[in-house]
Amino acid sequence: MHPQQPSHGQRRIHGCRGRRRSGRAAQVVGLLALCGIGAELLLAYDETTGDPIAIAVALVIFGALYGAPALLVRELSRRAGWGWPSMLLQFAALGVVQACLIDQSLFAADYGGYEGWAESREPTLIPALGFSGYNAFTFLIGHLLFSFAAPVALAEAWAPQRARTPWLGPLGTVLAGVAYLAAAALIVTDPQSWSASMPQLVGAVGVVVVLVGTAALVGRRGRGEASERPSRRGEIPLWAVVLPALVAAAAPDFVPPTWPGVAGAVAITAGFGVLLLLSVRRRRWGISQTAAVGLGFLLARGLMAFTYFPLIGDVSAAAKYAHSAVMLLAVLVAGALALSPRAGVRSSLP
Numbered sequence: 001m002h003p004q005q006p007s008h009g010q011r012r013i014h015g016c017r018g019r020r021r022s023g024r025a026a027q028v029v030g031l032l033a034l035c036g037i038g039a040e041l042l043l044a045y046d047e048t049t050g051d052p053i054a055i056a057v058a059l060v061i062f063g064a065l066y067g068a069p070a071l072l073v074r075e076l077s078r079r080a081g082w083g084w085p086s087m088l089l090q091f092a093a094l095g096v097v098q099a100c101l102i103d104q105s106l107f108a109a110d111y112g113g114y115e116g117w118a119e120s121r122e123p124t125l126i127p128a129l130g131f132s133g134y135n136a137f138t139f140l141i142g143h144l145l146f147s148f149a150a151p152v153a154l155a156e157a158w159a160p161q162r163a164r165t166p167w168l169g170p171l172g173t174v175l176a177g178v179a180y181l182a183a184a185a186l187i188v189t190d191p192q193s194w195s196a197s198m199p200q201l202v203g204a205v206g207v208v209v210v211l212v213g214t215a216a217l218v219g220r221r222g223r224g225e226a227s228e229r230p231s232r233r234g235e236i237p238l239w240a241v242v243l244p245a246l247v248a249a250a251a252p253d254f255v256p257p258t259w260p261g262v263a264g265a266v267a268i269t270a271g272f273g274v275l276l277l278l279s280v281r282r283r284r285w286g287i288s289q290t291a292a293v294g295l296g297f298l299l300a301r302g303l304m305a306f307t308y309f310p311l312i313g314d315v316s317a318a319a320k321y322a323h324s325a326v327m328l329l330a331v332l333v334a335g336a337l338a339l340s341p342r343a344g345v346r347s348s349l350p
Helices: 008-039 052-080 084-102 117-124 133-157 170-188 198-222 239-254 259-282 287-307 317-339
Strands: 233-235
Touching: 008 052, 008 133, 008 317, 052 084, 052 133, 052 170, 084 133, 084 170, 084 198, 117 133, 117 259, 133 239, 133 259, 133 287, 133 317, 239 259, 239 287, 287 317
Parallel strands: none
Antiparallel strands: none
C-alpha cells in the first residue's frame, strides 16, 4: 500500500505555517541587526568605521548586546499583554544596565581615549555621584530611543498582523538570553569597563529595580484597556509624525554640554513626549504612526553622523561617508518596509 498523501488543504496549511515561521525569523534577525545599527554603527564614531570586516563582527556582537535584550523585553511584554508605556520603562532599565553596569561608561573619566570625552563630561559633573548630567541624558535617553525603542517600533510594523504576538519559542528565548549574557560578559570583562565603584553599582541596580517594577505596574494597569481608542479625529499623516520626531531627536545634539544645555535637551524631549501622548489620545493612532516615530529618531542619528568624523583612530573621509551612507540606507529600507501601504492589521500604540 502507498502511504497516504497529504491533501491540498493540508499542504496549504503547512505552507502557511512555514511562511509564518520564516516571517517571524526574518523579523527577529532584522530587529537584532537594526538594534546594533541604531545603538552603535549608525553613529560612525569608532576607528572601525568603514571597515567591512570589523563592521560585520561588530554587527553580530551589537546585535546580541542590544538586539537580544530588546527582543526579550518585547517578548515578555507581548506575552503579558503589556503595551508601549511598559516597554519604554523596561528599555530605560536596559539603558541603565548598559551604561552603568556593563560598559560603565557613565562613570568613566576617560573611556577608550575618545576625543572630547572630558569636555562633554566636566561641565555638568556631579562629584558626589561620579557622573555628569549631560552624559546621563545622552547615554540613557540615547539607549532608550535608538538602541531599543525605535528598532522595535519599526520591526513590529514590518508585519502588522504579528505586532502583538510572540515571536520566540522556548528555544529562541533561551538563545536570546545566552547571546545577551555572552555579549555582556565580553564587555564587562574588558578592564576598560571597570569604572564604577561599588556604591555606584548598587545605586544603578536600585534604579533598574525601580524601573522594572514600575514597568510591571504600568503594564498590568493598562492590560485591560481596549486596544483601539475611540477617536474624534482622523489618522495623523506619517510625514507629520516623522518630521517632528526627527527634529526632537536631532535638537539635543545642538545644545552645549552645560546645565542650561541639559535643561534644554530635557525640555525638548519631554515636550515631544507630551505631544506624542496628546496625539495618541486625540487622534487615530496606528502601528504605522509608532513606526514613523522610530524612523524619525533613527534618521536624525544617521543624518547627524555626517557632521563629524570618528572620535578615535584615523579614518579616511571616503570610508567615513561611505559607512554613514550605507547605515543611513539601511535605516531608510527598514523605514520603507515599516511604512509601506499593506492590507493588514493596524494596532494602536498601547
